[in-house]
Amino acid sequence: MDSVSSGSTSKENAQFVLEEYGLEYTPDGKFVRWSVSNKKHPRNWHIPRKIYDSSLIIFLDFFTTAISTAGSSAADRAHEDFKINQTLAIFLFVSLYLLGQCAGGIIFPSFSEAFGRKRLYIISTGLYSVCCMIVGVVPSPAGAAVGRLLSGFLSAIPTIVVAGSIEDMFNSKDRIWMIFLWATVANMGMCVGPIFSTYITEHLSWQWVFHIAAIVTGVVTVFLIGIRESRPSLLLVREVERVRNETKIETLTALNPDHTPDFKSFFSLALFRPIWLLFTEPIVFMVSLISAVAFAMVYLFTEALPLVYQSMGFAKDSSNLPFIAIIIGLVSGLLTRIQDYRTINYAEEHGIVLEPEHKLTGFSIGAPMLAGGLWVFAWTIPPLIGHVHWIISAISLIFIGYALNEFDSVLAGYLADSYLSFSASGFAALALLRSLLSAAFPLFASDMFNGLGSNVAASILAGIATVFCMVPPLFKLYGKQIRARSKFARHSLRVYRENSVEKFGY
Template sequence: MESTSTISPDDIYWVNVLGGIMFPSFSEAFGRKRLYIISTGLYSVFCVVVGVSPSLTGIAVGRFFSGFLSAIPTIVVAGSIEDLYNSKDRIWMIFLWAMVANMGMCMGPIISTYIAEHLGWQWVFHVAAIVTGVVCFLLIGIRESRPSLILVREVAKVRSETGIDTLKALNPDHTPDLMTFIRIALFRPIQLFFTEPIIFLVSTISAIAFAMVYLFTEALPPVYQSMGFSNESSTLPFLAICIGLVLGLLTRINDHRKIAYAEEQGIVLEPEHKLIGFSIGAPLLAGGLWWFAWTIPPLVDHVHWIVSAISLVFIGYSLNEFDTVLGGYLADSYLSFSASGFATLALFRSLLSAAFPLFAADMFEGLGANVASSILAGLATLFCVVPPLFTKYGKQIRARSKFARYSLEVYHENSVEKNGL
């Protein structure tokens, strides 16, 4: 059992891919609430299974199902935000969701390292079981958010009270049978990835940026250990990324003011008008990675660790802007299909998040931390051409999309959107 003492932070993401395809579309057709409760409750149970299992088989089973279940809250939340908030409030909610999720991802290596060092690796899963168990209990009190499903239930109630059997609700999410659900809903994320240019680009860019954090879980500690950090303290530079996440508040304040001004002037903002954070974040991500690449050993020695840590602040800011702005762009562009759009993003993100850490150690050891980081910086530099591309041609691309056009019609009939914003 010694081999299990080092738990890979990305192993959950291989099976998260499967759940990421199924659950978002399921939530669109059958509602969000039950999925939240079931997923967090069972996730807690399988964390206990991993923590107490005496065999590698038991651990593998527990990790499989916890990965499968974790796809629900990480993906379906985007659909719930679209259900409950108009575009003005959605900016803040998507930002808070992305910030907290990314902060948890950055704090995870720090917390798990300290827990494993002092209590043993099993307690990493015991703590996760306790936290998600409490969350499951709290989720019992929430209400269903899917507007079309709520309308169906209300109409059914009226039909029962009045005896008018002909009353029916408009339900654009209705699937007449299981095969229709499998054919349309489950394969829709894959269809969107290959047929929708916006979803393809957003999913690819966001997935690569997101996976970089998972790559850093393997790459950062050795870099800072080479600067004299201990095994535990070598994870603390992730706090610099967390600081960058919080700085996104400044961009959201700017977004809020822009929307408030447009509302006062009676101007209807297009999704492309809200890409400022992406336009800022893309060059900052590239610059931050170049900065990091050439302020660390082995090729650059005798540079204080704080210099490279500062670059991580800019990287953290950029990563959260990618998540927030691109997530908001998907939600604004695809509206009632937003959960499927996020499922597409999450599918690719899960694949890369599982793959990147597998080659991170070999990449940084084989090429050296400077060259390896420069490759990431070069890739991020290519992203800088996408914000102006979306700004100039995004509306035209959306106009050609049958999903974007249809979801806009459905949204006006079923959503909480107000004042055309």
């Protein structure tokens, strides 16, 4: 009896100590978790800290995405210097980059969930700068291949892990804006890349695209030293270890669902989680397929739009300017985010628990807008339609831009809400398929638009987009049922509730 009483007293004393550190026992009393008010949890960080960290990693994603599409204009000039055909040059400068990103997308998200995010950002960005330098200073196809493959591999970190970092720091309400900002800025990078690289290659040289990339990412690496680690489970382990050392209470054990005892366990479980999710989770598969096709269209447009608008009389260095119309479409998604914000406020005021399917408004609007925009574009351009002013097809690109951003931000948010603490792995599955399709589309873009004609080629894309219009209603009707049957979605929700500092909802 005395030993039981002593154990109970010891537990109470430990609980009192934990409260002083902003921690608490889990309901079963076995582990230690965050308390709601703990200021060290990333969700409770001060606003300036969140702004610094999120702005820096979002800019990094913007810039590396711009460098990915910049490869198209560089290839257009480099194939003459290397004396290789243009398709091979596109493969070296665009497809290899995206294939490298595909490989990195398998490894890095799960690694960041198990071992943290900060070191990955710093090391990868520094090495990315070196790889860009290799492309610019080694005058051979081999140098371009090595530099672009490795830089693509490293670019997977901002491209994919940023989703996890946003989920670490922001709750469901704030994530609407952060996911929108991130998706918009990253997609702007895809559109800005061809424009600035075209002007650089025309007025300087294609090597300067990569010299500038090396300089910018080198500077960003220095600023990344100032960010904080944001993975809550990893921070909790460190905090509990500190408490153990200071209080000498050796029985304290952190609740850590990301724990991997060794690299063998990491490789056998966490490393292949994105691939497993892609082929076993219907939501992940459908979201990945739709988002990947839409995303890959932009890479296809890096080859196709210059052909189309040069046929309308645009000079070579201005033939990528229609990408500005897509950028305008991206920004117009702000209107949909306002509606999403109102939906969440209404739910909070009336005590309604929002499901992820309640936030698919942008996807429901974007799917028909993508199809409509592509149909209009297909039949307002040469060669079959020669009397329509170029501004009409450019306006259709605004609708396409809006839809692309909705696909990206809404579907990324849907994965984040469905898989929560493991959203980086869900997004990695999406990025895996997206990288593969984006690597393939530019290789046949020129042959497709030249061989079939721009009107027929664009109509094929419009037909695919029309099929996508059936998916939003299916998600709204059956999404909740599919998630309820998913063991991984249920596991993600349990882990989230155990590690979250929020009292209600997602």
